Amino acid sequence: MTRVIHTGDTHVGYSQYHSPVRRQDFLDAFEAVVDDAVDDGVDAVVHAGDLFHDRRPELGDLMGTISVLRRLDDAGIPFLAVVGNHESTRGGQWLDLFERLGLATRLGDEPVVVGDTAFYGLDHVPVSRRDDLDYAFADHDAEYAALVAHGLFEPFGYADWDTETVLTESDVDFDAMLLGDNHTPDTARVAGTWVTYPGSTERASASEREGRGYNVVVFDTEAAGGDDRVEIRRRALDTRPFVFVSVELREGEGESRVRERVREHDLAEAVVHVEVTGEGDPVTPAAVEEFATDEGALIARVTDRREVDADGEVDVSFADPEDAVRDRLDEMSLSTAARDVESAVREDTVPDANVRETVKRRVEERLDGGLGAFEAVEPDAETDEDDASEPGAESDDAEDGDELDGDAPDDELDDGEPEPDESDADPAEATDADSASPDGQVSMEDYL
Numbered sequence: 001m002t003r004v005i006h007t008g009d010t011h012v013g014y015s016q017y018h019s020p021v022r023r024q025d026f027l028d029a030f031e032a033v034v035d036d037a038v039d040d041g042v043d044a045v046v047h048a049g050d051l052f053h054d055r056r057p058e059l060g061d062l063m064g065t066i067s068v069l070r071r072l073d074d075a076g077i078p079f080l081a082v083v084g085n086h087e088s089t090r091g092g093q094w095l096d097l098f099e100r101l102g103l104a105t106r107l108g109d110e111p112v113v114v115g116d117t118a119f120y121g122l123d124h125v126p127v128s129r130r131d132d133l134d135y136a137f138a139d140h141d142a143e144y145a146a147l148v149a150h151g152l153f154e155p156f157g158y159a160d161w162d163t164e165t166v167l168t169e170s171d172v173d174f175d176a177m178l179l180g181d182n183h184t185p186d187t188a189r190v191a192g193t194w195v196t197y198p199g200s201t202e203r204a205s206a207s208e209r210e211g212r213g214y215n216v217v218v219f220d221t222e223a224a225g226g227d228d229r230v231e232i233r234r235r236a237l238d239t240r241p242f243v244f245v246s247v248e249l250r251e252g253e254g255e256s257r258v259r260e261r262v263r264e265h266d267l268a269e270a271v272v273h274v275e276v277t278g279e280g281d282p283v284t285p286a287a288v289e290e291f292a293t294d295e296g297a298l299i300a301r302v303t304d305r306r307e308v309d310a311d312g313e314v315d316v317s318f319a320d321p322e323d324a325v326r327d328r329l330d331e332m333s334l335s336t337a338a339r340d341v342e343s344a345v346r347e348d349t350v351p352d353a354n355v356r357e358t359v360k361r362r363v364e365e366r367l368d369g370g371l372g373a374f375e376a377v378e379p380d381a382e383t384d385e386d387d388a389s390e391p392g393a394e395s396d397d398a399e400d401g402d403e404l405d406g407d408a409p410d411d412e413l414d415d416g417e418p419e420p421d422e423s424d425a426d427p428a429e430a431t432d433a434d435s436a437s438p439d440g441q442v443s444m445e446d447y448l
Helices: 020-040 059-074 094-100 127-132 163-169 255-263 285-294 321-330 336-346 352-368 384-388
Strands: 002-007 044-047 079-081 112-114 117-122 144-150 176-180 186-190 193-197 213-219 230-236 242-249 271-278 299-304
Touching: 002 020, 020 044, 020 059, 020 213, 044 144, 059 079, 059 094, 079 117, 127 352, 144 213, 163 176, 163 186, 176 213, 193 230, 242 255, 255 271, 255 285, 271 285, 285 299, 336 352
Parallel strands: 002 044, 044 079, 117 144, 144 176, 176 193, 242 271, 271 299
Antiparallel strands: 002 213, 112 117, 186 193, 213 230
């Protein structure tokens, strides 16, 4: 029997809402997982990617993570992990640094046997490069086998990776796929194999309303019962509370009513999200946010969903606005890449919370094919690539999203303010002109 903790998407270093307290929360949540692992004496902690929120974590985040991993190492519990899209670099990975320090094992196509289970790894791979994957894994002689991977796999929300293809084309028969990238926990069975997400360990978006946690996975026929060989149980984590307040204002009601509704909740050290709807009087979000923090909230955000009538006359046309937009675009010499970006912004199939990540992914894929996609195209020119960028032509718009059932993905981690430029760059491809290293990457040797 092998019993492991399956976690992922810890996003250490994420200053949500630009708050240092929230930044510490993400490290604390990871530490809580390790505390449970040590207390329970599990055989391993398996991390399915996005240990860090950014490919260039700050020194404090690195040192904090090393401290947590050392506690795990002192208890004799191995840390097995793969690389996620947020932390991926073009050269060596931070996970390689931890492996060099003897604090982690980076999983790959060779088996890492813990107890009677062989673990393999599949780092995050962009959609544009997956056709080249052959899913060739070295043989093993263990009783059970598990694949740890980072990506959006079927049959879960925003899926762009065919799970059955991975399982049927692999050289190894896997008993389970332990996944990361989707922040909503869920479990399914595909081609006779258990496929599961543990969810994120902290709320990286206001859409992540359910409690956070991780999986405890047991590889043992007797423990699972019946014909199953794997048992998957979810365990909750005690994280910072989020309070969601919905206020529908009737005619004549205003800010005082919003304050009443906010006061009904326990706001102590919580992140508070207030949503205002209805036909009542105007509300000043900043005033409500200040009121909530005075009542004890750590952070407060107010969203007024009501439509505000515009002053003056409005010129109404019954023509299809989409047709008008397309006609105007046809008159412009937009590059293929620019059309990709434009369609991502306007597509109904792309949730608002996914737009930024969709744009990032499409630019990344165009860069993989060279700079030709960034050259202007004459209005009359027609190419297959242009057709592919039309609305609805792609089904992988949420490649790096991490939510199910319409939730926002982790790449659109909402803090109410724009992220710094470097967080919008592709973690695997972006460069930093100010970096001293030739390829624009931070040198890991500086941290040894």
